[in-house]
Amino acid sequence: MELKGLSVEAFINETGSSSPAPGGGSIAALNAASAAALVEMVASLTIGKEKYAAVEADMKAVQAKASELKTKFVNFIDEDSNAFNKIMAAFKLPKGTDEEKAVRSEAIQTATKEAALVPFHVGEAANELFALAEEVITKGNQNAVTDGAVAAMNARVAVKGAFLNVKINLGSIKDEAFVAELNAKMEAIESDVNAKETTLLSKVVL
Known part of the structure; x- marks a missing residue:
């Protein structure tokens, strides 16, 4: 079954069923896709507005990158379950x-190495969303600034959730060098995701 083609309701019901997949890894990818979509939306709501003409080129670049990441994360939903x-x-x-x-x-x-690598790539890519969220929060249409904030929150959840799924798989992998490399990369990314989220949320003035 292709998860990404399901309706929202069908996907949620499938997640809640007795089937172990989709699980936390797919949900982390979904969180990341949602974050990317929100960033893309704020950029889209900024482009073409006279008030934000000075940042239009920046917003177009953010829009394109967010769209690219959104597609990647949607595909990761199925890759994780597979x-x-x-x-x-x-x-x-x-x-x-x-x-x-x-x-x-x-x-x-x-197979276990692959099951560790998929959520690792989800978390690694989700970490890129903070910079994009900052762009739309600080430069984008301020009527949608809270959507940028929600994107940042979902990005943190995506990183943390994806890496939890990496770690549980690493416990079954005998290749010590592989395990050490992924742990080091995750530690470097995770070390400041909470701070990134906090910093971005502090920029949202309501």
């Missing part, structure tokens, strides 16, 4: 002989 399903398929492989056990073990490790 990666989880590959792990489940690997666990179902035969294990009657030593050779089969070895093949099964390698398949599980390969």
